[in-house]
Amino acid sequence: NAGVTQTPKFQVLKTGQSMTLQCAQDMNHNSMYWYRQDPGMGLRLIYYSASEGTTDKGEVPNGYNVSRLNKREFSLRLESAAPSQTSVYFCASSEPGSTDTQYFGPGTRLTVL
Amino acid sequence: QQPVQSPQAVILREGEDAVINCSSSKALYSVHWYRQKHGEAPVFLMILLKGGEQKGHDKISASFNEKKQQSSLYLTASQLSYSGTYFCGTEMEYGNKLVFGAGTILRVKS
Numbered sequence: 001n002a003g004v005t006q007t008p009k010f011q012v013l014k015t016g017q018s019m020t021l022q023c024a025q026d027m028n029h030n031s032m033y034w035y036r037q038d039p040g041m042g043l044r045l046i047y048y049s050a051s052e053g054t055t056d057k058g059e060v061p062n063g064y065n066v067s068r069l070n071k072r073e074f075s076l077r078l079e080s081a082a083p084s085q086t087s088v089y090f091c092a093s094s095e096p097g098s099t100d101t102q103y104f105g106p107g108t109r110l111t112v113l
Numbered sequence: 114q115q116p117v118q119s120p121q122a123v124i125l126r127e128g129e130d131a132v133i134n135c136s137s138s139k140a141l142y143s144v145h146w147y148r149q150k151h152g153e154a155p156v157f158l159m160i161l162l163k164g165g166e167q168k169g170h171d172k173i174s175a176s177f178n179e180k181k182q183q184s185s186l187y188l189t190a191s192q193l194s195y196s197g198t199y200f201c202g203t204e205m206e207y208g209n210k211l212v213f214g215a216g217t218i219l220r221v222k223s
Contacts, residue, residue, distance in 0.1 A: 100143075
């Protein structure tokens, strides 16, 4: 039982390059999330997926796209990376309910030059 | 609306107590607390629901004052392992997404 896994762990891009961050969970959760974490700003929600086949914008969606490939996998794509997207990206999953605990992956540290 | 956490940082010696606060300007349904150690993912600590009881396990507990829209996390007799950044996440209605505070950095020294 690996929980939530993310790939890659580290990535360096040049401005304008594209890439996809991968996330998978093996807890059979319906909901999945992508957050970015910047110093002094906490965790900000980029996109989320309440269930397979649905996605919705969060607080900071500009410059990103997502795909809920199946119940297990939720990917985040940067089409044209910008230095402002330098951040640590966390994927999380949860099972909606009164507790709705979110389980986080180990994170991807992305640097855009 | 991002909740406000205070203090921003606190340094303790082992055995000392600490309180971390999380305040919202809007009515809340729930408050979630997470701890993140350096270079790691956030880990869930506890959730407090509107109308629910104070939660706690071992020497970490929390309360939720619905009238003030404020939650407090209490760390008693702190240990070195308590060091990390503590985040509160607030939910205004059931099913809404969590909005996280900026975090409180806690450092416990021996």
